[in-house]
Amino acid sequence: MSVLLEMSMFPTDHGESKSEYVAQVIKVIRDSGYPYQLTPMATIIETDKMSEAMAVAQKCYEVLEDLECNRVYATLKFDIRKGKKNRLKGKVASVEKHIGEVAK
Amino acid sequence: MSVLLEMSMFPTDHGESKSEYVAQVIKVIRDSGYPYQLTPMATIIETDKMSEAMAVAQKCYEVLEDLECNRVYATLKFDIRKGKKNRLKGKVASVEKHIGEVAK
Amino acid sequence: MSVLLEMSMFPTDHGESKSEYVAQVIKVIRDSGYPYQLTPMATIIETDKMSEAMAVAQKCYEVLEDLECNRVYATLKFDIRKGKKNRLKGKVASVEKHIGEVAK
Amino acid sequence: MSVLLEMSMFPTDHGESKSEYVAQVIKVIRDSGYPYQLTPMATIIETDKMSEAMAVAQKCYEVLEDLECNRVYATLKFDIRKGKKNRLKGKVASVEKHIGEVAK
Numbered sequence: 001m002s003v004l005l006e007m008s009m010f011p012t013d014h015g016e017s018k019s020e021y022v023a024q025v026i027k028v029i030r031d032s033g034y035p036y037q038l039t040p041m042a043t044i045i046e047t048d049k050m051s052e053a054m055a056v057a058q059k060c061y062e063v064l065e066d067l068e069c070n071r072v073y074a075t076l077k078f079d080i081r082k083g084k085k086n087r088l089k090g091k092v093a094s095v096e097k098h099i100g101e102v103a104k
Numbered sequence: 105m106s107v108l109l110e111m112s113m114f115p116t117d118h119g120e121s122k123s124e125y126v127a128q129v130i131k132v133i134r135d136s137g138y139p140y141q142l143t144p145m146a147t148i149i150e151t152d153k154m155s156e157a158m159a160v161a162q163k164c165y166e167v168l169e170d171l172e173c174n175r176v177y178a179t180l181k182f183d184i185r186k187g188k189k190n191r192l193k194g195k196v197a198s199v200e201k202h203i204g205e206v207a208k
Numbered sequence: 209m210s211v212l213l214e215m216s217m218f219p220t221d222h223g224e225s226k227s228e229y230v231a232q233v234i235k236v237i238r239d240s241g242y243p244y245q246l247t248p249m250a251t252i253i254e255t256d257k258m259s260e261a262m263a264v265a266q267k268c269y270e271v272l273e274d275l276e277c278n279r280v281y282a283t284l285k286f287d288i289r290k291g292k293k294n295r296l297k298g299k300v301a302s303v304e305k306h307i308g309e310v311a312k
Numbered sequence: 313m314s315v316l317l318e319m320s321m322f323p324t325d326h327g328e329s330k331s332e333y334v335a336q337v338i339k340v341i342r343d344s345g346y347p348y349q350l351t352p353m354a355t356i357i358e359t360d361k362m363s364e365a366m367a368v369a370q371k372c373y374e375v376l377e378d379l380e381c382n383r384v385y386a387t388l389k390f391d392i393r394k395g396k397k398n399r400l401k402g403k404v405a406s407v408e409k410h411i412g413e414v415a416k
Binding site: 146179201206 | 303
């Protein structure tokens with residue numbers, strides 16, 4: 001099974017720039033050891049089980065809570081598919097099979 | 105603390121109509137005992153802790169997995185705020201304080 | 209055709225409480241004349257065409273821009289289905305057909 | 313102004329694999345001429361105006377409509393910020409300033 005989780009999480013009570021907080025969230029994800037990719041709008045991680053992906057999201061929130069964030073907003077998208085692996089690379093590749101090279 | 109989770113979850117490998125599957129997901133949420141509201145696009149639940157909301161989402165997925173869903177898509181939005189309660193009713197009410205009655 | 213758009217839009221550079229800004233966004237939606245429903249996490253509108261729903265979202269942003277919002281975050285979910293009408297009421301009803309009454 | 317739009321759009325009435333349809337959507341985005349990045353979960357484009365990003369999303373839907381998709385689901389996230397440019401590269405770079413290199 002392949003669980004892809006695309007997540008963005010940030011405080012909404014701390015002014016216009018969020019990169020300081022977002023960076024701490026990304027650090028949690030990087031330290032989790034799961035394959036991941038940072039994009040300009042979210043971080044995508046791939047796990048074998050939904051519970052593993054959720055545990056990472058939970059830890060990300062706890063970091064923001066510790067940083068005195070009073071209000072946190074998060075959007076998570078899951079694409080869960082049985083009998084598949086390595087979709088962090090594979091999904092983009094299968095689009096390229098249809099239409100050739102894309103920016104990635 | 106008040107955790108609002110807006111969730112939509114459905115299989116993408118089972119044809120155009122989803123209400124049969126969505127209904128089973130809603131049943132899990134209703135049975136969880138947390139305050140919730142079903143909308144045309146999602147279900148919103150309110151819990152005291154993020155981990156409680158996540159456990160419900162996990163159970164929803166497991167129901168779809170048991171129903172032979174091979175591919176599941178889910179979008180979750182969290183709005184987590186310390187020092188607040190009863191925002192399932194309260195958020196709409198605080199908008200109405202500014203602009204009067206709205207459709208809800 | 210039925211276009212359901214679930215939208216949440218808010219400034220992220222204006223402190224913890226957003227209801228003042230969100231209220232102005234809802235006002236635009238209410239004034240648009242399309243059927244809509246305000247939930248604790250988003251507003252859902254139903255239109256006949258995708259372009260109509262998008263025009264409403266665009267107007268919502270313009271109101272926030274006029275209110276000196278420097279950074280705006282928005283999440284939009286579309287569920288577009290041909291040959292259907294009145295899904296703002298219909299979708300919840302078709303879930304209830306399967307599992308009985310739900311909180312709405 | 314910099315408008316970042318993260319979009320995923322796919323039919324939900326056409327079986328488990330979506331890459332054939334998703335590929336046609338990406339083609340529209342690539343042909344639009346705006347800077348974009350394809351990720352495993354979405355495509356991100358950057359425009360100067362919200363209306364430009366919306367016009368691309370509209371075209372993407374029209375392509376799916378022409379491909380006989382009866383039901384289409386789309387999630388869009390906007391991050392709109394005044395007085396900024398080139399955030400498709402800049403946002404990831406500003407996270408790296410805080411915590412060093414990340415997978416991207």
